[in-house]
Amino acid sequence: MTDLDYLKLSKAAKIGYDFLSFLKRIPMGIVRGVQKLFRSIWHIICLFGANVKDVVMTFVNGDWKTRISFLVMGFGNCARGQWLRGILFFLFQTVFNLYMFNFGMPYLAKFSTLGDIPTTKKGRVTVYGDNSFFILLYGILTIFFILAFIYTWRVNVRQNKLGQKYIKEGKRLQTGKEDLQSMADEQFHKTLLALPTLGIFTFTVLPIIFMILVAFTNFDYEHQPPSKLFTWVGWDNFHTLLSTGGANYGDTFRQVLFWTLVWAFFATFLNYFMGMLVAIMINKKGIKFKKVWRTILVMTIAIPQFVSLLYVSKMFAADGLINGTLMRWKWISEPIPFWTNAHWARFTVILINLWIGIPYLMLIATGILMNIPADLYESARMDGANAIQMYMKITLPYMLFVTGPYLLTSFIGNINNFNVIFLLTQGKPLSMELAGNAGYTDLLITWLYKMTVSDTNYKIAAVIGILVFIITVIINLVVYNLMPSVKNEEDFQ
Amino acid sequence: MKKFLSLVLALAMMVSVCAFANAEGFNGEIKVWVAEAVVDFTNQQVEAFKAAHPEYAGFIVTVQAVGEGDAASNMITDVEGGADIFGFAQDQLARLVAAGALEVVEEENAKVVEAENDAGSVAAVKMGDVMYAYPMTSDNGYFLYYDKSVVTDPSDLDKILADCEKAGKSFYMEINSGWYQTAFFFGAGCSLTYDTDAEGNLVAMNCDYASENGVKALKSMIKLAKSPAFVNGSSASNATNLGAIVDGTWDSNAVKEMLGDNFAAAKLPVVDGYQLGGFGGFKMLGVKPQVDENKLAACDALAAFLTSGEVQLARYNAVQWGPSNLAAQQDESVKANEALAALAAQLAFTMPQGQYPGEYWSLATALGDDIIADKLDNASDEELLSTLTNFQTTAGTYVK
Numbered sequence: 001m002t003d004l005d006y007l008k009l010s011k012a013a014k015i016g017y018d019f020l021s022f023l024k025r026i027p028m029g030i031v032r033g034v035q036k037l038f039r040s041i042w043h044i045i046c047l048f049g050a051n052v053k054d055v056v057m058t059f060v061n062g063d064w065k066t067r068i069s070f071l072v073m074g075f076g077n078c079a080r081g082q083w084l085r086g087i088l089f090f091l092f093q094t095v096f097n098l099y100m101f102n103f104g105m106p107y108l109a110k111f112s113t114l115g116d117i118p119t120t121k122k123g124r125v126t127v128y129g130d131n132s133f134f135i136l137l138y139g140i141l142t143i144f145f146i147l148a149f150i151y152t153w154r155v156n157v158r159q160n161k162l163g164q165k166y167i168k169e170g171k172r173l174q175t176g177k178e179d180l181q182s183m184a185d186e187q188f189h190k191t192l193l194a195l196p197t198l199g200i201f202t203f204t205v206l207p208i209i210f211m212i213l214v215a216f217t218n219f220d221y222e223h224q225p226p227s228k229l230f231t232w233v234g235w236d237n238f239h240t241l242l243s244t245g246g247a248n249y250g251d252t253f254r255q256v257l258f259w260t261l262v263w264a265f266f267a268t269f270l271n272y273f274m275g276m277l278v279a280i281m282i283n284k285k286g287i288k289f290k291k292v293w294r295t296i297l298v299m300t301i302a303i304p305q306f307v308s309l310l311y312v313s314k315m316f317a318a319d320g321l322i323n324g325t326l327m328r329w330k331w332i333s334e335p336i337p338f339w340t341n342a343h344w345a346r347f348t349v350i351l352i353n354l355w356i357g358i359p360y361l362m363l364i365a366t367g368i369l370m371n372i373p374a375d376l377y378e379s380a381r382m383d384g385a386n387a388i389q390m391y392m393k394i395t396l397p398y399m400l401f402v403t404g405p406y407l408l409t410s411f412i413g414n415i416n417n418f419n420v421i422f423l424l425t426q427g428k429p430l431s432m433e434l435a436g437n438a439g440y441t442d443l444l445i446t447w448l449y450k451m452t453v454s455d456t457n458y459k460i461a462a463v464i465g466i467l468v469f470i471i472t473v474i475i476n477l478v479v480y481n482l483m484p485s486v487k488n489e490e491d492f493q
Numbered sequence: 494m495k496k497f498l499s500l501v502l503a504l505a506m507m508v509s510v511c512a513f514a515n516a517e518g519f520n521g522e523i524k525v526w527v528a529e530a531v532v533d534f535t536n537q538q539v540e541a542f543k544a545a546h547p548e549y550a551g552f553i554v555t556v557q558a559v560g561e562g563d564a565a566s567n568m569i570t571d572v573e574g575g576a577d578i579f580g581f582a583q584d585q586l587a588r589l590v591a592a593g594a595l596e597v598v599e600e601e602n603a604k605v606v607e608a609e610n611d612a613g614s615v616a617a618v619k620m621g622d623v624m625y626a627y628p629m630t631s632d633n634g635y636f637l638y639y640d641k642s643v644v645t646d647p648s649d650l651d652k653i654l655a656d657c658e659k660a661g662k663s664f665y666m667e668i669n670s671g672w673y674q675t676a677f678f679f680g681a682g683c684s685l686t687y688d689t690d691a692e693g694n695l696v697a698m699n700c701d702y703a704s705e706n707g708v709k710a711l712k713s714m715i716k717l718a719k720s721p722a723f724v725n726g727s728s729a730s731n732a733t734n735l736g737a738i739v740d741g742t743w744d745s746n747a748v749k750e751m752l753g754d755n756f757a758a759a760k761l762p763v764v765d766g767y768q769l770g771g772f773g774g775f776k777m778l779g780v781k782p783q784v785d786e787n788k789l790a791a792c793d794a795l796a797a798f799l800t801s802g803e804v805q806l807a808r809y810n811a812v813q814w815g816p817s818n819l820a821a822q823q824d825e826s827v828k829a830n831e832a833l834a835a836l837a838a839q840l841a842f843t844m845p846q847g848q849y850p851g852e853y854w855s856l857a858t859a860l861g862d863d864i865i866a867d868k869l870d871n872a873s874d875e876e877l878l879s880t881l882t883n884f885q886t887t888a889g890t891y892v893k
Contacts, residue, residue: 124596124786125789126782126783127784221592224572224592224593225572226572227593227594247890314731318723319663319724319732320733324733335724337866340725341866428858429862430859430862431859431862431868432859432860432863432884433859433863434859437852437855439862455851455855456588
């Protein structure tokens with residue numbers, strides 16, 4: 001289809017055509033992705049080979065200083081007068097050896113079983129055996145330490161090669177003092193980033209890897225260190241969560257996932273359009289006391305959700321303010337089951353979330369609406385456009401363009417919107433039809449929370465964590481690439 | 494490279510800190526977790542203990558306020574970091590034993606506990622034949638509090654509901670809790686118990702919910718949930734429109750404050766021709782497994798002291814926790830308590846609460862939520878029976 005044909009299509013047909021071409025692109029995209037993957041794997045293999053070759057060649061062509069450095073790190077640097085570097089290399093090697101023999105090796109040796117010595121009793125005194133938790137944690141740490149050692153060793157070899165080459169060419173090597181100076185100068189980025197990198201590794205990367213690995217163990221209330229051991233079980237937990245029948249969670253998982261997506265959709269888009277509507281209404285010429293209306297709405301932001309949501313959840317209870325008042329007015333004869341009926345509960349959390357979310361959107365929308373050039377509206381009016389046309393042709397495209405990324409992040413945020421759900425319902429109502437303590441208003445994230453905190457079911461919780469990650473990544477990638485802000489980057493510039 | 498060096502040093506430091514944190518001194522610290530209400534009381538009793546047992550005076554005892562539910566959860570999450578002695582309610586016992594967070598009660602102490610405490614509490618601290626904790630109270634049961642000006646006849650549930658409906662007041666009972674729900678099932682003649690071995694593992698389930706009596710109980714609950722006066726709940730301080738509430742001794746002050754002169758307590762009512770039953774419950778003190786023999790002896794002695802008859806009576810006088818000790822129960826001051834009297838009347842119809850797996854409580858909540866959500870309103874007897882069969886089968890799968 002040529003561009004001209006495309007432009008002739010009606011609006012609906014254009015959307016249909018866009019969607020179809022998107023679907024058509026998917027297989028190609030997958031093929032290209034796989035190709036890319038293989039290419040990167042090949043690239044890594046080549047890189048590895050090149051490194052090995054370089055190391056071997058360094059040894060073959062190296063002098064005796066270089067060759068000793070293969071065993072005693074930093075020897076070559078010291079022998080060539082680079083004392084600081086040499087000592088640091090040597091220190092690293094010493095610390096690594098001490099760590100490995102005194103601490104790392106015992107943990108790493110048991111990493112494949114996560115411990116096999118059970119806790120025993122000697123009389124009434126307890127003698128703890130292996131602690132699977134620490135074996136897993138320190139095992140990971142040790143593996144990373146070994147990787148770091150290999151990398152540093154490689155750097156050490158390269159330093160020797162370069163040192164040898166420079167001396168041959170008659171160049172002078174950098175002294176320790178110059179090294180230190182360069183750390184505050186051309187190497188300053190490394191000095192600055194050392195601490196944050198270390199922090200991110202210890203507090204983010206290590207726990208994430210630990211949690212991912214927990215998904216492949218049977219770490220739960222029956223296998224709780226230090227008294228009990230846990231061990232690897234492969235994909236069993238994924239099987240338990242995803243397959244149906246028996247004691248498996250498949251049906252419940254699907255139900256919770258479905259509600260999570262429905263919730264995220266409504267919580268995002270209802271808030272978005274209602275917030276925009278409120279902002280447009282307040283912005284309209286002729287509305288008096290604009291600041292008063294805004295202040296009233298912003299009050300909900302000022303009160304912490306922990307306070308307001310717990311209070312509101314009491315308000316909607318069977319004996320709460322709302323049911324009590326309606327019954328006193330004789331509008332209803334028995335309480336409306338806001339929290340006890342699955343459909344009502346889902347409706348009520350979305351409704352209450354509107355009350356919390358609209359003020360935020362109103363603030364964002366107010367700012368953006370004021371930015372739309374007034375002459376656009378003026379010329380539209382001259383051309384005889386009505387309010388709805390102006391909204392559809394000017395306001396909405398502009399808003400969507402500017403807030404597209406925000407919509408995406410808030411959709412993802414709502415998938416993980418723990419506060420609202422947990423403070424209002426704790427996932428209730430439960431039902432005999434759902435397994436694993438899940439309720440009808442549980443999101444994946446609140447279900448995960450209940451599993452870790454009240455059920456000590458870490459293994460399944462870890463699997464849910466991984467799946468939540470995969471789901472959000474897929475949504476992110478697909479939606480981000482379809483967004484006007486990304487596709488038509490220059491429309492509003 | 495410098496980056497790596499700093500990384501290495503920091504790791505080395507972390508590692509050494511971890512290694513040294515595990516070493517413990519000889520005359521160590523004993524950490525005690527009790528509910529906030531009894532922290533001051535426990536501190537006083539610890540002083541008394543030290544005066545009576547100078548041989549343990551070298552141990553530093555710190556008493557911290559950790560609620561009974563949190564204490565059990567925290568212990569399970571981190572046994573090594575948890576308290577040496579901690580208070581909890583008996584529904585947590587199986588979990589704690591399974592997680593290896595409880596040391597077996599010392600033999601001599603166990604004999605004393607067995608002889609001096611009421612039979613229900615002794616049964617509750619045991620798994621199989623092994624005693625894992627010291628009973629501290631025997632007041633964890635529920636009964637009826639009501640407003641005298643609203644409820645005319647507290648012995649019949651239908652009349653209570655009618656009175657509440659007429660007065661526009663609410664009747665509170667948490668029927669979606671596995672604890673309160675048994676009032677109906679046990680009252681109608683059903684039972685649900687689990688057998689455990691000494692390790693805390695469930696070995697068998699005995700349940701006859703899927704029976705004529707079970708259907709009768711379920712129907713009574715459905716009828717109750719249909720009443721406009723019914724509110725699912727058991728916390729008096731959260732109740733806004735209280736006509737009557739099924740609740741325990743811990744809320745007696747809150748109810749008294751709310752109802753003033755109209756305050757009254759009674760055993761649970763009769764419904765559809767049977768007396769409501771339920772659980773008799775207990776609080777207990779546990780000692781966690783110790784690696785040091787001296788400290789274990791000190792912990793044993795302290796836990797035994799804190800649950801002895803005199804201390805239980807003193808605890809009653811300080812914070813009104815009903816004792817499990819037989820001698821203390823016979824004390825005049827204990828007998829004069831209205832709420833405890835109602836509980837004593839109710840206890841005749843209850844079963845001492847044994848061990849239940851954590852999943853049971855969720856399952857019971859699920860059943861209760863289905864009742865409250867009116868899912869079973871128009872169900873035939875066969876459908877109700879199949880719901881209960883489903884319940885019973887699921888409850889049976891927790892036995893491994």
